[in-house]
Amino acid sequence: MKKLAVVVALTAALLVPQVPAAAAEPVEVTISEVDLAGPVIASVDVTVTNKSAARLSKLAVTFAGPVGWTVYPETRTVKDAVKPGESVTVAFQIRVPEQRPGFTIRTFTATAAYSGGEVVGTRTQKSGTPLPNLAAAFNNVAVSNESDPTKGNFDNSGNSFSAQRLAEKDVTPGSTVTALGATFTWPGPVGTKDNAVAAGQTFAYSGKGAKLALLGSGAGYAAAGLVKVWYSDGTSTSGSIGFPNWSFQDAGAHGATLVISTTGRNTPAGYANAEYQYRVFANSIPLDPAKTVELITLPANGGLHVFGVAIA
Amino acid sequence: MNPTSSRRTVLGAGLAGVLGAAATGTASATTAAATTAASTTAATTDQTAAAPARRSGQRSMVDVPFTAHETVRIGVIGLGNRGAGMLGGWAAVPGAVVTAVCDIRADRAKAAADRLVRLGKPRPTEYGGSASSYQELVRSSDVDLVYIATPWEFHHEQGKAALLGGKHVGVELPIATELKQLWDLVDTSERTRKHLWLMENCSYGRNELAMLKMAHEGLFGEITNGHGGYLHDLRALLFSDTYYTDAWRRKWHARSIASFYPMHGLAPIAAAMDINRGDRFMTLRATATEPRGLADYRERNIPKTHPSWNEKYINGDLVTCLIGTAKGRILRAEHDVSSPRPYSRINSLAGSRGIFEDYVPVGTTGGRVYLEPDHGGHSWRDFAPYRKEYDHWLWKKIGDDAANNGGHGGMDYVLQWRIVQQMRAGLVPDIDVYDSAAWCAPVPLSVQSLKNDGRPVDVPDFTRGRWAELRLGLDSRETDMPPTS
Structure with missing residues (x-):
């Protein structure tokens, strides 16, 4: 030996x-x-x-x-x-x-x-080279038109947010969403890949601030995991982040903050479930404000969907 | 502190060696626990499970490369269905030439030689006509590699003779059927410094190799269990008067209760668990169903005048081996060739983060996966994108050639090409005698366990203690076939 x-x-x-x-x-x-x-x-x-x-x-x-x-x-x-x-x-x-x-x-x-x-x-x-931005990590269609609901598949069962109900809340592709002091841009167009199912993807993101905020929602009840931030000086920090289930879970689960709540959802058969709310949340982890963020690594949790990231 | 410079500049090599003795390594806590558990739970321990002492001068063949051969000269022993079926593949590999063919039936040897000539290849020397004809082939001076595709009962004798004749040896399944024969082949390989290996074509299956690479990447997390086997309804062939010469394979069902042939499914799972390359088989326990299938088939399909009516089948239709490893993993290896069912080698591997299952009607690969964090929702996903991403370099390099030259979906040719490449380039074989002995050990060990009501029996460590060392094997680095002159 x-x-x-x-x-x-x-x-x-x-x-x-x-x-x-x-x-x-x-x-x-x-x-x-x-x-x-x-x-x-x-x-x-x-x-x-x-x-x-x-x-x-x-x-x-x-x-x-x-x-x-x-x-x-x-x-x-x-x-x-x-x-x-x-x-x-x-x-x-x-x-x-x-x-x-x-x-x-x-x-x-x-x-x-x-x-x-x-x-x-x-x-x-x-x-290797990281993804250039969060959009490059988009791998799921969460929002569909009520006239064409089969384009969406937020929960892996063919269901998705309704673009028309989101519009009622002034949430449309390119619109601004603010939460936790951060400003996000709502992705689109409708019916295209608009969110990242968290699978440990790493993408470039530059900025400085007190916290990193994520906008997203959960499919399942355990949509949480460790998000890691890499600074330009080679150091890193990480923190647990999570989103409640898009429906049927306490809006404060995982320490998240409710941001958008829509009525009903699109199913493969069309708009339905108007008796329930389908929601988008924000959550954050603290940053070292003296350091410049260079890369972000999403958690590895297939239930966690991310629409946007921003530094506040 | 720079660890490299500190070691080299502060200490001389001699001192480093002395201090090396001050540290001890442990493979894992579970290793020790599993070892203890295996020792205390094995109800029966065959005497030959313990490693016999090496003879003076006998050394391990672990990580021993082939001596490079410019051309690999191949002698084929056994020209029935399997041997004849592999002939074209051997002849097609660049840098390989079939120089000798042998069969107890001389007409088969002649037919094989004629066929090679028709393919534009040199006419090989023919050996045949008696049960001892192979002895001339293994002594011939124009053969580097002996390929044995005879009935199981001849494998040990012929494989050993080929080693003693100074040849490297590829043996069809199994390399031997008794534990003492397995040890004998290990020892003979070590003494002659020649390699002998199981011709396990399924180890080179495209799905199997992708599964292996995914396992090493960590996609399944910590691997805990795997399942494989050989589930192939052979009833019609077993009762054929022409397919298996002298019905040799059916006769095994009348004289042994062993799991004859689980290696096609077992070997890929063992590879994915790094058996003999970081883990090892520790115990085996077997179960067997009643032998109903062949008798029922005969009753319904075979005339009363057929010689098979003199036979009584004792081999259980489904023989299952549960094998525990040093790292606490479990493998299930099944064997069933006498029941009506579609073909399957099972091919399933599971761990703390996911699972792969083969032989399911999903997608184009026949495989399905469920892997965290990629997947959720309790639903299977198609294996195809993973096989594409983790496709083995052998399939990328020679997959098209394999499809044109080999049987069994091309994996026969991939196996043959890789063997010739390893011998020509002077590489360490992907599959060595230790892997081969371990994969074939369930044949005799299943008998031992079944005779003791399924109690666990110890599996020998054919590496004699080197199983824990990490070594590359089938998940190899890409290399080229040396150019032919």
């Missing part, structure tokens, strides 16, 4: 007195670059650096890639304590699949668990 090397990097701090580890010790975990030109079995080094004045004992390092990517071994234990100022590097193998066309973001995580604490380090590698 191939030897997987574990190397302790000695430093000038060898004479630091040994004291018991404490939970608040600063420990850094870094992950080496992963060869993403698969299919390949890639070698990855995880380095744990003890920046504290105490020894790290009973160190176990766990490494993981994207879901479904096999790692060997999943955990490595380090027999000897890591002295203050020293680093230990442990090696893993990971099965990297064929690189996908388009834009991908691969996140790798390493966890260093030791006596009295645990530290997680991550590495994100991007490849």
Whole structure:
């Protein structure tokens, strides 16, 4: 079997007195670059650096890639304590699949668990070109004309918002919708792809502000997930976001705000269900106002439909 | 801190090696748990499930590449339906030449040679006329690869002889039918430094390879279970007086209770679970229905004067193997060739984020998927766009050739082309002797389990401990066929 090397990097701090580890010790975990030109079995080094004045004992390092990517071994234990100022590097193998066309973001995580604490380090590698804007991610038709209802399929059962009922609320293609202090442009034309079913798409978006707002609605009762924002300085932030079901769910579910409420909906057989309201919501996550947003990654949840994004 | 520079500049190689012993790796917590569970629940453990000791000088064939051959010279043993059916494919692969043909019936060897000549190929040497004719072929100096397509009972003997004759060997299903024979082929491959593999054409099926690539991408999430098998109504062929020479295949139904032939469905699922490349089979338990199908068919269709009326069928119509893996996954492998039903190899793979099912009337591929986050609403979706996106490079490169040159939807030719390419380019084989032994182990292990009321039996680790290492296999990197001179 191939030897997987574990190397302790000695430093000038060898004479630091040994004291018991404490939970608040600063420990850094870094992950080496992963060869993403698969299919390949890639070698990855995880380095744990003890920046504290105490020894790290009973160190176990766990490494993981994207879901479904096999790692060997999943955990490595380090027999000897890591002295203050020293680093230990442990090696893993990971099965990297064929690189996908388009834009991908691969996140790798390493966890260093030791006596009295645990530290997680991550590495994100991007490849390809992201979608130019949210519209490029549109993959669903949510709004149809009552005269041509079969064009729509918001809920995967052939039902959709009625363009005529939305117009009664002054919501038409190109019109402005305001919510949570943000201004959105309602998509269109009617009967064309007008929203993104969230599937982890990443698209370019530039701006600065205190929060990122999304306009959308839910198909199903669990239309929520993690939206991630990438700043131009390479850092990122993320937050959970969700929309209530377009009907039959509390309008405040997932912390959302009701924005548009229409009467009835289009079904494959025509306009119907006038006894119910079909709704559009807004929700947001906080941003660092000092940083410039560069990319946005939608959650991966097939029930979550996004009509627009805006910074407020 | 730069981990690479710190390792190289601060420590010498020797010290790094010493310190390497200070760290230990664990494949996963579930591995240990599964190992323990397997050890404690296996009610019966065949003596040969334990790895026999290697002889002095015997080494693993894991990740051993072929020695590059400018031309691959092929000897074919067995020219019945399967052997003769593969002949044209072998002859069509660039850089391959069939130099020898053999059958116990000399007229078949001659007919095969005549056919190759009609195809414009060189006339191969003919071997035939006796049960030992193959021994001359495996000793011949103008053969690099022996392809064996004889009845199952001859596979071990002929495969071993070919290895000992210094040839690489591709064996039709199964490579052997007894556990000690499987170990013998592993050991003989390791001693002779020649590769032997199962000619599993279904491992190269277009749907199967796309499923494999989707699994590696993570589309199914963490894979938990898979199902495959060989469900093929062979009753008419089994009772044919001409299709299977001397009715060899039907006679197996009268002398064994084994799951004879589940590999066509099992192997692709095993590949998607990285069996022997990160996971391994641990235990197997089998069930079998009553053997009703062949007797009922005979009663309704076969004259009382037919020799089959002297036979009593003991092989269950549906033999099912449940195989547990070191990572806690479950595979179900079915075998049924004696019941009225449409064809299926099942081909189903499922995990924490989705599922693929083959052999369903959806779309153009016959496959359907349900994958989060792409899908919701509890309804299946067509596999076609996924197969297009995750199409294997082999099908993109030679799919048209495969359609023109091979049977079984082209996957026969893809298999043949890839074998020749690997031998000519000096690559590591996609399927090695360890994969082959593991995939064929259900044949003898199903018997062991059934004889013990379906209790689990241990599955040997034919890699002798190297199963956990990650290795590429069927999900390979694209390479070209070396040019022919």
